[in-house]
Amino acid sequence: DAGITQSPRYKITETGRQVTLMCHQTWSHSYMFWYRQDLGHGLRLIYYSAAADITDKGEVPDGYVVSRSKTENFPLTLESATRSQTSVYFCASTETGQGEAFFGQGTRLTVV
Amino acid sequence: GNSVTQMEGPVTLSEEAFLTINCTYTATGYPSLFWYVQYPGEGLQLLLKATKADDKGSNKGFEATYRKETTSFHLEKGSVQVSDSAVYFCALSGETGGGNKLTFGTGTQLKVEL
Numbered sequence: 001d002a003g004i005t006q007s008p009r010y011k012i013t014e015t016g017r018q019v020t021l022m023c024h025q026t027w028s029h030s031y032m033f034w035y036r037q038d039l040g041h042g043l044r045l046i047y048y049s050a051a052a053d054i055t056d057k058g059e060v061p062d063g064y065v066v067s068r069s070k071t072e073n074f075p076l077t078l079e080s081a082t083r084s085q086t087s088v089y090f091c092a093s094t095e096t097g098q099g100e101a102f103f104g105q106g107t108r109l110t111v112v
Numbered sequence: 113g114n115s116v117t118q119m120e121g122p123v124t125l126s127e128e129a130f131l132t133i134n135c136t137y138t139a140t141g142y143p144s145l146f147w148y149v150q151y152p153g154e155g156l157q158l159l160l161k162a163t164k165a166d167d168k169g170s171n172k173g174f175e176a177t178y179r180k181e182t183t184s185f186h187l188e189k190g191s192v193q194v195s196d197s198a199v200y201f202c203a204l205s206g207e208t209g210g211g212n213k214l215t216f217g218t219g220t221q222l223k224v225e226l
Contacts (some may be wrong), residue, residue: 042219068125101158
């Protein structure tokens with residue numbers, strides 16, 4: 001199916017564990033983004049990528065790692081999860097960076 | 113850097129009431145402006161957009177006009193419905209030295225009651 005999909009939809013992990021959130025898009029959009037959504041903060045940009053093998057930090061990158069070896073995939077890794085990383089994570093993609101962004105359904109991550 | 117400020121919620125209205133959600137922005141150059149909507153349990157989806165000054169974006173009865181002189185992009189709807197209950201995000205997309213990316217406001221929750 002065409003679109004942008006995130007997995008898993010829900011994840012509970014323990015403090016200190018490594019966890020990877022997956023994002024896959026079928027449009028071959030150049031730009032992909034990871035946001036976290038927290039009450040009172042709206043959406044904050046974690047990392048973004050303008051093309052395969054090109055990534056850059058957003059507003060809140062600490063504690064996260066990304067890679068983009070293929071245009072369609074943009075995984076987000078929490079190297080050592082902390083409770084402050086409990087959040088809802090959204091992946092998005094756009095063709096040009098200026099146009100409409102398409103969002104996945106989100107991953108609700110709880111760190112205990 | 114770029115920033116977006118929108119009115120805090122929650123906003124509670126009766127069905128058929130008039131809606132305004134204020135949004136102002138700070139940006140260099142000529143950003144594109146967007147309103148996104150998030151229904152419960154879902155991701156964000158584009159509601160409307162405007163790419164240059166004085167453009168009016170519209171969709172599903174919602175409207176917003178790109179006002180460069182006041183750096184605003186207020187969302188309006190003449191008659192809201194219960195089905196409009198959602199969180200609304202104002203956003204801009206513009207060059208920030210690190211490539212184009214979207215900057216969002218904090219979101220405004222709208223609740224429409226019968």
